[in-house]
Amino acid sequence: MESKPDLPYRLQNIDTRIIHALILILILLPLLRPIGLPVQISAGTRAAYNAIEAIPAGSLVLWAYEMNAANEPELMPAAIAWFHHLMRKRCKIVAFSIYSEEAPIFAQKAFETVGKEYNYVYGEEFVVMPFRAGMETAVAAIGRDIHGVFPTDFFGNRTDTMPLMQEIKGLSDFAILLKTSGWGPDVFVRQMVTVYGIPMVANCTGIVAPGAMAYLSAGQIQGLVGALTGAAEYEQLLRRPGTAAAMMDAQSTTHMLTVILVLLGNVGFYASRRGPKGGR
Amino acid sequence: MTANPQLWLAAFITIGIYSFLWKENPLQKIGEYMIVGMGVAHSILMGYQNVKSMAWEPMVKKGVWYMAIPLVLGLLLWTRWFKRISYLSRPSISLLVGVSGAVALRGALDADLFGQLVATIRLPLDNVYNWILIVGVVGTLTHFMYILPGMGAGPGRRNFLGEVLQFIGVYLGQSTIMIALGAAFAYTIMGRVSVVIGRVQFLFRDWIYLIPK
Numbered sequence: 001m002e003s004k005p006d007l008p009y010r011l012q013n014i015d016t017r018i019i020h021a022l023i024l025i026l027i028l029l030p031l032l033r034p035i036g037l038p039v040q041i042s043a044g045t046r047a048a049y050n051a052i053e054a055i056p057a058g059s060l061v062l063w064a065y066e067m068n069a070a071n072e073p074e075l076m077p078a079a080i081a082w083f084h085h086l087m088r089k090r091c092k093i094v095a096f097s098i099y100s101e102e103a104p105i106f107a108q109k110a111f112e113t114v115g116k117e118y119n120y121v122y123g124e125e126f127v128v129m130p131f132r133a134g135m136e137t138a139v140a141a142i143g144r145d146i147h148g149v150f151p152t153d154f155f156g157n158r159t160d161t162m163p164l165m166q167e168i169k170g171l172s173d174f175a176i177l178l179k180t181s182g183w184g185p186d187v188f189v190r191q192m193v194t195v196y197g198i199p200m201v202a203n204c205t206g207i208v209a210p211g212a213m214a215y216l217s218a219g220q221i222q223g224l225v226g227a228l229t230g231a232a233e234y235e236q237l238l239r240r241p242g243t244a245a246a247m248m249d250a251q252s253t254t255h256m257l258t259v260i261l262v263l264l265g266n267v268g269f270y271a272s273r274r275g276p277k278g279g280r
Numbered sequence: 281m282t283a284n285p286q287l288w289l290a291a292f293i294t295i296g297i298y299s300f301l302w303k304e305n306p307l308q309k310i311g312e313y314m315i316v317g318m319g320v321a322h323s324i325l326m327g328y329q330n331v332k333s334m335a336w337e338p339m340v341k342k343g344v345w346y347m348a349i350p351l352v353l354g355l356l357l358w359t360r361w362f363k364r365i366s367y368l369s370r371p372s373i374s375l376l377v378g379v380s381g382a383v384a385l386r387g388a389l390d391a392d393l394f395g396q397l398v399a400t401i402r403l404p405l406d407n408v409y410n411w412i413l414i415v416g417v418v419g420t421l422t423h424f425m426y427i428l429p430g431m432g433a434g435p436g437r438r439n440f441l442g443e444v445l446q447f448i449g450v451y452l453g454q455s456t457i458m459i460a461l462g463a464a465f466a467y468t469i470m471g472r473v474s475v476v477i478g479r480v481q482f483l484f485r486d487w488i489y490l491i492p493k
Contacts, residue, residue, distance in 0.1 A: 020301045027473075027480045031491050069315075073478020074471055101326040130333070131326050140383045152333060190387030194395070206467035206474070210460060217413065218399030220391060227467060228474045247477045254473045 011268025019261065026257055030249035037252050039245070044216050045233040048201045048223025051176065052082070057089045059175035060168060062198075064139075064188060065095040065128075066181030067106040071205050077244035078203040078231035079110050079180050085238055087118040091175075092164050096129040096150065098138040099183060104128050104154040123162045128154045139191040143171050171196045176222075184208045189220045203230065281488050291487045294479050416456040423453025 005013075055061070063082075067075050086093060095111075097103030107128045111120070120126050129150045132138045141149050146168060150159050159165040167173065171192065177200040179188055185202040193200050201223040204212050209226030216224045225234050228251060231244035282288070296311030331354070339347035353375060359368040400417055403410045422445050485491035 017302060023473075023476065024480070027477050028484065031477075031481060031484065070475070071471075073481075074474040101323050130329065132334075133327065133330050135380070137379055137383045140386070186392065189395075190384065190391040194387040194391045206469075206471035207464065209467050210464045214396060218396050220395050220399075227470050228477075229470065243481070247474065247481070250477045250480075251470060251473055254477075255469070258469055 006272075008268040008271035011264045012272065014261070014264070019257075022257055023254055026253040027250040030253055031246065034246060035249045035252075037249055039229070039232045039236055039248060041233045041237060042226075042230065044213065044224035044226060045230045046223075046237065047216070048203075048225050048230075049085075049234060049237045051199060051201050051222035052085050052178075055089070055091065055175040057091070059089070059091050060173050061086055061091045061093045062171070062174040062177045063093055063095045063107075064097065064177070064179040064181065065103050065107040066097050066100045066179070066183065067103050068100040068182070069102065071182040072106060073247075074205050074228055075180050075182070075203060075231075076106070076110065077228065077242055077247070078225045078234055079106075080114060080242055081231060081234045081238055081240070081244070082178060082180075082203070083110055083114040084240055087114060087120060090118075090125070092124075092167070093126045094129065094146075094164070094168070094174075095127070096142065097131050098133075098135055098142075099181060101131045104130060108154065123153075123157070124164055127159070127162060127164050129159075130154045136187050136191060139187055140195075143192050143196055146171065171198055174198060176201060179203065181205075182208065184212045185215050185221050189215055193220055201225075282486065287487055291483055294483060298479070415452060416459075419448055419452025420456045421453075423449035423457065425449065 065079070067079065083093075095104070095107040097107070111122070111126050111128065114120075115122075115126060130153065132142075132149055134141065138149070147160065147165070153159055153162070177188060177192055177198045179185055179200065179202045181203075182205040184204065185200065188200060188202075192198050200221045202212055202215075202221050203225040204227075206227030206229075209224070209230075212221070212224055212226065215221045225231060228244050228247055231242075232248045235242045235245050293311040293314060296307040297315075299305055300308040331351070335347040335351050335354075338344040339351070353372040356368050357372045359365045400414070403414060405411055405414065425445060481491065485493060
């Protein structure tokens with residue numbers, strides 16, 4: 001007869017289906033009944049808020065809107081908060097993408113959601129450009145000649161007849177460069193910040209946030225909204241709780257479970273090393 | 281519960297994909313293939329539109345003849361599929377690699393090297409965070425010094441500088457790297473959880489209205 005596995009073994013080999021079920025429960029419960037755990041504002045998010053707050057009302061804003069289906073849940077809350085912030089100040093926004101083919105769809109979706117509230121007019125105060133291939137070379141080209149790279153917008157309308165695009169001669173006309181993406185700010189720092197000296201604020205996914213912090217510390221970007229936490233912080237600074245604030249409770253409960261599971265796994269590991277089978 | 285067929289389809293695919301957590305099944309495969317198929321189809325369409333608006337139309341409608349050059353170079357890339365003439369793709373690849381490298385290099389030295397270096401050197405040591413940053417940078421850089429620690433050492437001869445550098449590299453450098461990797465991994469978990477929360481919100485809020493909007 002096979003002997004039952006001991007506790008240290010079981011602690012290290014919890015059935016993943018149990019973990020998945022626990023995660024689902026711990027996400028769902030706070031969404032159904034929000035706990036309202038406090039969110040502490042980080043320096044990067046505060047700097048991002050201050051940088052956008054500092055630009056004059058009605059300024060031109062260039063926005064590298066690199067969102068896709070995979071990172072939308074993480075990036076959209078901060079993007080929505082930025083839209084509110086910019087539209088309150090009636091800033092004129094030009095959104096483009098060079099990494100994510102489906103990004104213009106998400107930019108338009110966010111604009112339609114928030115723009116209505118502020119009576120924004122497409123073509124006069126907001127325009128979404130089509131995806132352009134070429135990655136870093138495309139960024140360099142946009143810096144050199146934005147009209148040449150985007151003769152038409154995402155919908156095929158000519159950009160040279162748009163009132164918003166007629167205000168733009170070059171990159172120096174923009175008050176700030178915003179970047180929403182699942183990649184670090186390095187390409188934009190190299191091709192736009194360093195070359196043209198345009199101030200930049202980044203919103204990125206959690207995976208790349210630690211790497212992006214080096215650019216914030218060096219003063220190469222003026223603010224950093226990292227992951228969903230950053231979005232929740234930004235919503236708090238904006239005094240407009242949105243989806244990120246609602247999601248943060250679920251984040252916290254899931255993280256607690258992760259910490260507990262890591263501890264249990266380690267306890268199991270060390271117990272198995274000290275036990276008769278581990279043989280120390 | 282919503283009556284929108286688009287949301288029903290999205291819910292079907294979401295549940296299908298997540299059913300993989302139980303075990304591999306046809307529902308998950310259908311969802312997976314649909315997503316991959318749609319992604320590829322969208323990319324092809326975007327590529328086609330890019331070529332059409334950036335090169336083909338300017339050449340045909342406006343007579344910008346030199347747009348034929350990128351078009352020909354682009355076509356040559358496809359020769360990689362045919363072994364006998366695959367060498368024709370080399371000029372296009374060389375150009376892609378060369379231009380990308382040159383463009384990246386333009387700002388790389390300033391942005392990624394000197395910018396970071398100068399900012400670290402100028403860091404005011406008036407708070408504990410900056411001290412940690414300096415110690416971490418020095419430790420990490422020392423960790424990647426492979427020559428100095430061994431230099432001058434031999435039988436009966438000690439290299440004190442080397443030993444000090446090795447100590448800094450091993451203890452401070454490795455610890456800093458491990459902490460940085462830990463932070464990156466923790467952020468990764470946060471990112472992945474965000475995606476799950478997004479889908480749970482979609483299913484229970486947008487699809488079956490269990491969570492209030």
